[in-house]
Amino acid sequence: MKAPMGVLRDAFARDLALAAVLTVVAQVELALADDVEGPRGWHAAGFALVTGAVALRRRAPLAAAAAGAVGITMSTLAGEVPGPVAPLLSLILVTYAVASYSSMRRALAGLAIVLAAILVYPLVARSTFGDELGNLVIFVAIWLLGVAVRRREQRAAIAEAEVARERAEHEAERARAVRDERLRIARELHDVVAHGVSGMVLHAGAARQALTTEPEAAEASLLEVEAAGRQSLGELRTMLTVMRVDDTMPGDLVEAAVERAREAGLAVDARIVWAPEALAAETVLAAGRIVQEAVTNVVRHAQGATRVVIDVEDVGASVRVRVADDGRPSGDPRPGLGLVGMRERAAALGGEVDAGPAEDGGWRVEALLPRGAS
Structure with a gap:
């Protein structure tokens, strides 16, 4: 299920702001760090690349993961920087994003890219097996969390679509019921009106023919017209009563x-x-x-x-x-x-x-x- 464009724009604006904050923090951390190995400019470019990747974590998750991995690799190859937090946090965010906002194939590709970048460190620096295993476990766990969240959201979207479908079916069924009820009322009205009016027309015609020659017969026919009208009104009341109360027995x-x-x-x-x-x-x-x-x-x-x-x-x-x-x-x-x-x-x-x-x-x-x- 795709989010509305307005929601996507708002999310990108928040990611852009977060990336800017992380970039500033990373550069400050680098400027204040002591014992930095290698050229600071190379570290600054690598940090900017990994923190800037956060801005694309929802729009292009795989590209963000790749950019973050390249940025971390650049800094690793340049030398060691003691204790940077912002670049590590940025890489965690893009790892979670590639799992949460991508298809499974792209999510696996993003995980492989990030793990490859992490494994560069023991190749150029001295580290223990436990340290590297811990780093791998952390990023795999973050990636698995993103996958779990994505699947939960997919299930929620499917459930929401099912509810919407059932609601639409219910509305359609209600519309059909209203249409059927209108047709039923039309039939009832046709039965009552056609039956009563036909009798009234019949007796009115007889009264017209006998009006000048047989006044008494004409009067009798007019009384029949009146009686037919009264009966039709009574039947209309009966019909409305039956419609209102299901267990009301109609007249004979x-x-x-x-x-x-x-x-x-x-x-x-x-x-x-x-x-x-x-x-x-x-x-x-x-x-x-x-x-x-x-x-x-x-x-x-x-x-x-x-x-x-x-x-x-x-x-x-x-x-x-x-x-x-x-x-x-x-x-x-x-x-x-x-x-x-x-x-x-x-x-x-x-x-x-x-x-x-x-x-x-x-x-x-x-x-x-x-x-x-x-």
């Missing part, structure tokens, strides 16, 4: 659909064999809406329909719904929102809806819904 929409078919002048052959209170609320609601939508389609689209068959039966693990009429389909034969809504409603419960021409003429809608838990 099947019986209401049967009554609406009779009011439309259709001969109704109804066989209702179920106990809604023993079924899951969503199954009862889906069955009622399917019957209601199918009856509405008969009233609105079936030309010449005089009879409708409505069967709702609890058959053990399922509820079977069938609505058939003897009319002729009119208009666009393709399924509209009503039939699509039936199928989606059934599919959401694990059921299915089949619709098409009946064998004896007319149109039929058949649904099989899972019974669900009461």
